[in-house]
Amino acid sequence: MGEENKISPIGPDLDVYAANLKSKFCLPVVGQSRDYGEGPLLRMKLTDTILKLCQANSLWPMTFGIACCAIEMMGTGMARFDISRYGSEVFRPSPRQSDLMIVAGTVNKKLAPVLLTLYEQMPSPKWVIALGNCAISGGPFKVKGNYNIIEGADKLIPVDVYVPGCPPRPEGLLEGILKVQEKITGIRHPIPQNRHPKSPLKKVKGLRVK
Amino acid sequence: MLEPEIKEHNRFFLNMGPQHPSTHGVLLIVLEMEGEYVLDPQPVLGFIHRMHEKMGESRPCSSFMPNTARMDYVCALPYNHGYVSLIERKAGIEVPKRAEYIRVITSELNRVASHLLWLGAYLLDLGAFTPILYTFDDREHILDILESITGSRLTYCYYRFGGVCQDIDDKFIEATRAFVKRMRKRYAIYEKLVTKNIIFIKRTENIGIVSPDMALRYGMTGPNLRGSGIAYDVRKNEPYSVYPEFEFEIPVGEQGDCLDRYMVRIREIEQSLRIIEQALDRLPDGPVRSKVPKNIKLTPGDCNFAVEAARGELSYYLLGDGTSTPYRLKVRVPSYSNLSCLPELGRGILLPDLVSILGSFDLVIPEIDR
Amino acid sequence: MVKDTKDYKEDFLNQGFDATETAYDQRGYHLEVVLNVNQVRKFAQTAYELGFYLVFVTGFHVRPDEGHDTGNSGLEVVYQFARYDQPYRIKACVSVPNSLEVPSISDIYQGANWHERETRDFYGVVFGGHPNLNPLLLAEEDADFHPLLKEETNLKSLHEVSWPSEAPEVAKEGAEDETGR
Numbered sequence: 001m002g003e004e005n006k007i008s009p010i011g012p013d014l015d016v017y018a019a020n021l022k023s024k025f026c027l028p029v030v031g032q033s034r035d036y037g038e039g040p041l042l043r044m045k046l047t048d049t050i051l052k053l054c055q056a057n058s059l060w061p062m063t064f065g066i067a068c069c070a071i072e073m074m075g076t077g078m079a080r081f082d083i084s085r086y087g088s089e090v091f092r093p094s095p096r097q098s099d100l101m102i103v104a105g106t107v108n109k110k111l112a113p114v115l116l117t118l119y120e121q122m123p124s125p126k127w128v129i130a131l132g133n134c135a136i137s138g139g140p141f142k143v144k145g146n147y148n149i150i151e152g153a154d155k156l157i158p159v160d161v162y163v164p165g166c167p168p169r170p171e172g173l174l175e176g177i178l179k180v181q182e183k184i185t186g187i188r189h190p191i192p193q194n195r196h197p198k199s200p201l202k203k204v205k206g207l208r209v210k
Numbered sequence: 211m212l213e214p215e216i217k218e219h220n221r222f223f224l225n226m227g228p229q230h231p232s233t234h235g236v237l238l239i240v241l242e243m244e245g246e247y248v249l250d251p252q253p254v255l256g257f258i259h260r261m262h263e264k265m266g267e268s269r270p271c272s273s274f275m276p277n278t279a280r281m282d283y284v285c286a287l288p289y290n291h292g293y294v295s296l297i298e299r300k301a302g303i304e305v306p307k308r309a310e311y312i313r314v315i316t317s318e319l320n321r322v323a324s325h326l327l328w329l330g331a332y333l334l335d336l337g338a339f340t341p342i343l344y345t346f347d348d349r350e351h352i353l354d355i356l357e358s359i360t361g362s363r364l365t366y367c368y369y370r371f372g373g374v375c376q377d378i379d380d381k382f383i384e385a386t387r388a389f390v391k392r393m394r395k396r397y398a399i400y401e402k403l404v405t406k407n408i409i410f411i412k413r414t415e416n417i418g419i420v421s422p423d424m425a426l427r428y429g430m431t432g433p434n435l436r437g438s439g440i441a442y443d444v445r446k447n448e449p450y451s452v453y454p455e456f457e458f459e460i461p462v463g464e465q466g467d468c469l470d471r472y473m474v475r476i477r478e479i480e481q482s483l484r485i486i487e488q489a490l491d492r493l494p495d496g497p498v499r500s501k502v503p504k505n506i507k508l509t510p511g512d513c514n515f516a517v518e519a520a521r522g523e524l525s526y527y528l529l530g531d532g533t534s535t536p537y538r539l540k541v542r543v544p545s546y547s548n549l550s551c552l553p554e555l556g557r558g559i560l561l562p563d564l565v566s567i568l569g570s571f572d573l574v575i576p577e578i579d580r
Numbered sequence: 581m582v583k584d585t586k587d588y589k590e591d592f593l594n595q596g597f598d599a600t601e602t603a604y605d606q607r608g609y610h611l612e613v614v615l616n617v618n619q620v621r622k623f624a625q626t627a628y629e630l631g632f633y634l635v636f637v638t639g640f641h642v643r644p645d646e647g648h649d650t651g652n653s654g655l656e657v658v659y660q661f662a663r664y665d666q667p668y669r670i671k672a673c674v675s676v677p678n679s680l681e682v683p684s685i686s687d688i689y690q691g692a693n694w695h696e697r698e699t700r701d702f703y704g705v706v707f708g709g710h711p712n713l714n715p716l717l718l719a720e721e722d723a724d725f726h727p728l729l730k731e732e733t734n735l736k737s738l739h740e741v742s743w744p745s746e747a748p749e750v751a752k753e754g755a756e757d758e759t760g761r
Contacts, residue, residue, distance in 0.1 A: 078343055255716055540636065
């Protein structure tokens, strides 16, 4: 009975599983359709800037709360922390209608195909926030004898912003959203009236801010 | 339960989950549907299986504390309570009175927070967006109070073997009393907004009736069982900690439908507030932690400890082997047994009724999957 | 809120089960029953008729005894029952034979359905008569991987994880003394 039971080695075996799974899905290669590298035929700087401004100010997250961090994500959407003042007014349940995926929780061997399917179903351009230690690296479950946890969502999908914490405070998630906005547009508060009165405005090429 | 006409060409399979807009967690229910009627719901678990029991037996017993909070993160302090009480029972450690009172106060506050979150999430499932904003606001007050002494908002690791981690101060006591007063005034809002709402009543009355015999066969506990008329509460049945010193009632329902389970939980909030008040009035002075050896050796033999979590009876079962690492640690979670009755309960019902039943069971999937 | 407490030990002894009372403050349960594989279903039926509810079904892995005539596999299945109206907990323990088969009680207690599936996932114990033994918590491709089985170096014998017995002559019965009186 003992010889049939083989405790699978940690780390390498699950990484191999994750890599094999990734190859079955069609994920965007970096530089294609996410970064506008090869994207549209005609690129005009002004429309680009305006488009990025619009996208950054209306990031609609998809509800993919898996575990404990999901409660903090819900708390961020509620009255005290209010994510909707940054544009994420609605949490869309359907991946077809969202452009930000917040991976909030531990990714399992059984959950990995689900995560990849949902990521594939989101239309480009899309961004990913890895919320919490489990989504970054496996968190408190990255132990010797691990047979089930994929150590980090970035083994499966490309992640843009990592928000550490177990669970991170709602302010941490808000900071993550601001970082995504900064990644898209290059400035921290794309709508000037959202910024804190004392924080400095950064000047960026192509966007004249008064 | 309604009997649908069997028309073969209208049958199909529908996947409910594992990503769906309610907040129960990652649960997949494969529904065999006949038009709008559900013929056979089969839950599929395992999407958040995080090897807690394996971790429990591969590290010393004091390293398991963070795991207890992550099993049921909405109501983490009773989970802490069960585990530390288990080790204390096994190793024969005495807990000072003040520490027991603090444990009861914080556990009951956490129970109130959990019920408030359940209320908001349940009504969000039913389509009402306003109540969740109110309940989360109340819950944030509790989280502020608990954060001032435990240091975390959600996954608490506050209890230690032999007591609690740090003492409470006057600010905590004042804030808790103010919260109790505030919560009692909020009842009027919930009464008007929810309980007397005709849509809510129509969606919950006579839906998902659980008979006492069915509850016994499935091993259901907690508010789901009390909604069916059986007054079983571990705090009264097998009293632990200092619960025998407090006066509180056990609310029971009559029929066992979703409305009864809702009423049981609402009235449980009031009973928890009563316990908190009594505990604050009688809080003794003294140390909050007794001296325990750094390495607690677990003597050979097994041990069991049951507590009342927000969702039902939580039982820890431990096998010791003479070292400080448990040989086997089994956690019996309430939502496991509560959910297992779904294939029988959900036969022949409408799909929106299934959503209402799932919401009223108050499930937290990571604790089912452990 | 305990109305009237009844001792159920006699009901189980009359049916021929090996039941002993235990110290609740020490162990957390009131009655301890040692079962044979053939007695499992009768025990579950008795418990159901007396009004107990099933708390859990689980297992643990110990070093198999050499020289025991049924050739046990080293796996033990533990059942726990309790009552709604008074505090009374029963722990029942079964030694799994080499064939890894234990009769299922999921037609008497439907709640055991999932508990037995989980025990099969973790330990490989096959419950005879169970309607559906698919993996519950593990992925389908891991159906033969039993994570909670211990490695050879970590295994301890049943004697090392049981309460020490007070009466020395009872301990001489060797493998029969599963839990220590």
